[in-house]
Amino acid sequence: xxxxxxxxxxxxxxxxxxxxxxxxxxxxxxxxxxxxxxxxxxxxxxxxxxxxxxxxxxxxxxxxxxxxxxxxxxxxxxxxxxxxxxxxxxxxxxxxxxxxxxxxxxxxxxxxxxxxxxxxxxxxxxxxxxxxxxxxxxxxxxxxxxxxxxxxxxxxxxxxxxxxxxxxxxxxxxxxxxxxxxxxxxxxxxxxxxxxxxxxxxxxxxxxxxxxxxxxxxxxxxxxxxxxxxxxxxxxxxxxxxxxxxxxxxxxxxxxxxxxxxxxxxxxxxxxxxxxxxxxxxxxxxxxxxxxxx
Amino acid sequence: xxxxxxxxxxxxxxxxxxxxxxxxxxxxxxxxxxxxxxxxxxxxxxxxxxxxxxxxxxxxxxxxxxxxxxxxxxxxxxxxxxxxxxxxxxxxxxxxxxxxxxxxxxxxxxxxxxxxxxxxxxxxxxxxxxxxxxxxxxxxxxxxxxxxxxxxxxxxxxxxxxxxxxxxxxxxxxxxxxxxxxxxxxxxxxxxxxxxxxxxxxxxxxxxxxxxxxxxxxxxxxxxxxxxxxxxxxxxxxxxxxxxxxxxxxxxxxxxxxxxxxxxxxxxxxxxxxxxxxxxxxxxxxxxxxxxxxxxxx
Numbered sequence: 001x002x003x004x005x006x007x008x009x010x011x012x013x014x015x016x017x018x019x020x021x022x023x024x025x026x027x028x029x030x031x032x033x034x035x036x037x038x039x040x041x042x043x044x045x046x047x048x049x050x051x052x053x054x055x056x057x058x059x060x061x062x063x064x065x066x067x068x069x070x071x072x073x074x075x076x077x078x079x080x081x082x083x084x085x086x087x088x089x090x091x092x093x094x095x096x097x098x099x100x101x102x103x104x105x106x107x108x109x110x111x112x113x114x115x116x117x118x119x120x121x122x123x124x125x126x127x128x129x130x131x132x133x134x135x136x137x138x139x140x141x142x143x144x145x146x147x148x149x150x151x152x153x154x155x156x157x158x159x160x161x162x163x164x165x166x167x168x169x170x171x172x173x174x175x176x177x178x179x180x181x182x183x184x185x186x187x188x189x190x191x192x193x194x195x196x197x198x199x200x201x202x203x204x205x206x207x208x209x210x211x212x213x214x215x216x217x218x219x220x221x222x223x224x225x226x227x228x229x230x231x232x233x234x235x236x237x238x239x240x241x242x243x244x245x246x247x248x249x250x251x252x253x254x255x256x257x258x259x260x261x262x263x264x265x266x267x268x269x270x271x272x273x274x275x276x277x278x279x280x281x282x283x284x285x286x287x288x289x290x291x292x293x294x
Numbered sequence: 295x296x297x298x299x300x301x302x303x304x305x306x307x308x309x310x311x312x313x314x315x316x317x318x319x320x321x322x323x324x325x326x327x328x329x330x331x332x333x334x335x336x337x338x339x340x341x342x343x344x345x346x347x348x349x350x351x352x353x354x355x356x357x358x359x360x361x362x363x364x365x366x367x368x369x370x371x372x373x374x375x376x377x378x379x380x381x382x383x384x385x386x387x388x389x390x391x392x393x394x395x396x397x398x399x400x401x402x403x404x405x406x407x408x409x410x411x412x413x414x415x416x417x418x419x420x421x422x423x424x425x426x427x428x429x430x431x432x433x434x435x436x437x438x439x440x441x442x443x444x445x446x447x448x449x450x451x452x453x454x455x456x457x458x459x460x461x462x463x464x465x466x467x468x469x470x471x472x473x474x475x476x477x478x479x480x481x482x483x484x485x486x487x488x489x490x491x492x493x494x495x496x497x498x499x500x501x502x503x504x505x506x507x508x509x510x511x512x513x514x515x516x517x518x519x520x521x522x523x524x525x526x527x528x529x530x531x532x533x534x535x536x537x538x539x540x541x542x543x544x545x546x547x548x549x550x551x552x553x554x555x556x557x558x559x560x561x562x563x564x565x566x567x568x569x570x571x572x573x574x575x576x577x578x579x580x581x582x583x584x585x586x587x588x589x590x591x592x
Contacts, residue, residue, distance in 0.1 A: 010494050011417035018408035019423075021464035026430050029441035036440065043444075099330050103323075110330065111584075112577045114337060119573045120566050121523045121541035127548050127562045128344050131555045137356045139343055167337070179584050228435065231525045235545055249436060249526070256440050257530055267440050274434035 037267040044261070054268035071269060073243070074251040075276065077233075081247065082226040082280070085162055089169050089222050090215070096170065097177030098203065111178055115171035122168070122231035129164045130236055157237045157245050165232055169225075173218045180211035212292050216285070223284055227277045248273045348372070348559035355555045371560035380550060383564050385536055386543040391568070393458045393539060394521040398514045401463055405513070406506065409472035410498045414484060424473075427466045443530050457531040458539065462521065468513045475509045476502060512583030515576065522569060540565050 040050040053062065060068035100110045117125065132138050133150035141147055150160045184207060192202050208215070230249040233239055239246035252273065256266035312320070343362065347355055348371050350364040375381060411417070412424050442461050451457040479502065487497050503510075528542035535543065544565055551557045573580070 008417070011411045011415040011420070014407045014411035014415065014494070014498070015423070017404045018464070018469065021404065021460065022427055022430070022466070024445065024464065025438070025442060025461040026427075026433075026464040026466075028445065029438040030433055032441035032444065033437045036444075096333060099326060099333070103327055103330050106327075106330070108581055110334070111581050112573075113334060116341075116570075116573070117337060119519065119569050121544070121569075122525050123541050123544040123547070124562050124565045127544065127558050128340060130548060131347070131558060132340055132343065134555070137360075137553075137555065139340075139360075142360065167340070170337075175581070175584050224434075231545075235548075252436060252439075253526060253530075256443075263440055263444075270434075270436045270440065274437045277434045277436070278432060 033267045033270060036263055037271055039264045041263045042261045043263055050264055054265050055272070057265065058268055058272055067265070070243070070246075071248075071251060071272075074246050074248045075273060077244075077246060078227060078229065078248040078273075079280075080158070081161070081165075081229050082223060085165055085226050085229075086219070086222050088162065088166050089173060089226075090219060092166060093170050093173035093218075094177055094215075097174045097181055098207070100174070100178050101181040107178070107182075111175050115175050117168050118171040120168070123235055125164060125168045126231065126235035129160070129167075133160050133164075151237055152241050154241060154244050157241060161232050161236060161245060164236060165229070169222075173222065176214055176218055177211065180214040181207060184210040209292075216288050216292065219288060220281060220285060223281055224277070227280075344559045345563055347556055348563050350556050352554055352556050371556040372564070374557055375560050375564065378550075380535065381543070381547055381561070382536065383540070383543075383561065386538055386540040387565075387568055389455065389537065390522055390539040390541065393455050394518045396455070396459050397462055397521040398517045400459065401465070401468060401517050402510055402514060404463055405465075405468040406472050406503060406510065407498070408469045409476055410502055412469065413473045413476040414479075414481070414502070415494065428470065431466055439527070439530065446531055451531070453532055453534055453537045455537070458521070458524070458528050461527070462517075468517065471509060471513060472506060475506055479505055508583055511579050515580050515583060518572075 036047075037054055038050060038052070040048040040053075056062045057067045058071055096114065100107055100114070103110065130151070132140055135141060135147055135149050135152070138150070140150065148156055150156045188206050188210065189202065192206050197205065228249055229247055230253065233245045233247045233250055234253075237245045239250055248269075252266050252269045255262050255269060315323075346362055346364060349367045349369070351366060351368055351370075354360065354365060375383060412420060438461070446452060446457045446461070451460070483501050483505075484497050487501055492500070522539075523541055524539070525541050525545070528539045529545065532538050532542065544561065547561055548558050551561070
């Protein structure tokens with residue numbers, strides 16, 4: 001009898017280490033975040049029940065409206081980054097991957113080469129571009145023979161962030177696309193050649209549908225990654241000029257850990273922002289799946 | 295296939311190539327290789343410029359007639375940074391490495407055990423548990439940051455390297471990847487081992503894990519990179535400069551060398567070198583692994 005029980009416990013033994021971490025760092029925080037969002041809490045003093053006030057503040061129902069204005073401005077900045085940078089980080093890697101898949105002699109070398117910036121940490125990349133984009137001594141202005149204030153004026157600050165993020169991130173999706181394109185059955189490509197399809201037609205009719213799952217996967221991961229953008233804005237432009245590049249992640253971070261330790265408000269912000277992010281991701285997934293089925 | 299370079303001249307190879315391809319094909323190929331080369335320059339030039347700057351004197355960096363190669367090569371930028379106790383680059387590097395390696399080892403072990411249970415063992419609630427865990431992927435990470443800080447602090451782990459290891463171990467992504475892979479391994483392997491008297495732990499460790507090595511390598515690289523590049527979490531759970539990781543520590547680095555670009559670039563180069571070496575040596579496995587996991591996803 002005892003032996004029988006032990007055997008039944010084996011699967012749970014395999015599962016339990018993972019489940020412990022999943023519950024402690026995956027499930028408990030969700031509940032905790034909701035609880036904290038209903039309180040006023042600076043972490044040092046005891047929690048104070050605050051009802052819906054944190055949310056009311058965010059939606060401008062109470063207070064001077066400054067909290068609400070700053071928060072929604074930051075959310076809009078994040079949305080701008082998502083809407084501009086996600087398509088860039090899909091289209092450029094896709095074109096590059098098509099090129100690399102075609103240039104067979106240097107294919108695996110190129111995969112490694114273009115992946116190189118992605119292995120660098122965001123802070124290293126920011127230090128590098130902070131120098132290259134310097135108004136007076138940066139090489140970019142040097143080559144242009146101009147003094148463009150790349151990091152201190154709009155819209156240049158956003159252009160710099162977009163350009164640097166693309167330079168940094170192009171390799172991540174590229175490498176997945178090359179792997180997917182190389183896996184496209186050769187018979188399909190040969191058949192389309194016999195039918196007289198040109199390179200462009202072949203790309204849209206054969207290649208794109210064949211790598212559909214990889215495309216959907218990368219669009220979702222890239223969207224989520226863009227929503228979480230923080231390092232670029234914090235290190236390269238420090239949220240400036242005039243909070244013009246301050247993102248949602250940055251305002252949540254500052255609210256919770258930037259001196260005032262307003263945990264309650266920061267948790268409410270995280271929940272609202274998380275809900276927006278989730279809605280956006282699900283909507284874009286739905287649209288893609290529908291388009292893919294057509 | 296090996297090319298027999300010694301016996302065939304370039305000329306004869308060119309003639310063979312010329313015979314097998316149309317003129318249009320060759321012109322298009324040249325144009326495409328050229329385009330690829332230009333793209334490569336966009337990636338390469340900024341990096342080369344940074345490396346060269348790190349060997350220049352500060353006055354040469356700011357010179358209006360600045361050249362790519364230093365007129366006078368100096369090592370002072372590197373010496374200065376390595377001697378500065380406020381930017382302990384090697385301590386940061388060591389921390390990053392320790393944390394990333396611990397992360398990889400523990401996550402691979404825990405995730406593969408869970409994936410083994412989810413894919414090859416039968417027990418009550420298997421599917422329900424798996425899909426509950428999978429649905430956690432929908433919860434945006436930003437929601438977890440503040441509560442996780444509270445949990446880590448209550449566990450007394452602030453400034454401890456495990457603060458940067460433990461939360462990641464609850465991630466479902468790697469479990470999912472491994473489960474998909476393990477599902478494709480024929481069950482006859484386990485059954486014959488079971489007949490030979492092997493228990494589940496032996497089957498897991500001696501049969502399944504060795505078969506999963508390609509996908510484990512891929513997962514190891516992704517986990518390593520994720521840990522190495524994590525920026526915000528290490529900033530939150532460390533107070534002292536000594537316990538920071540390279541990515542988090544460097545965030546304040548450029549501030550302490552404002553407009554001293556030679557030194558900033560030396561710091562950037564030092565921070566990039568270790569991971570670059572890891573990447574160069576692991577590249578072959580990495581690309582192989584990506585192709586495999588691309589197959590799993592696709």
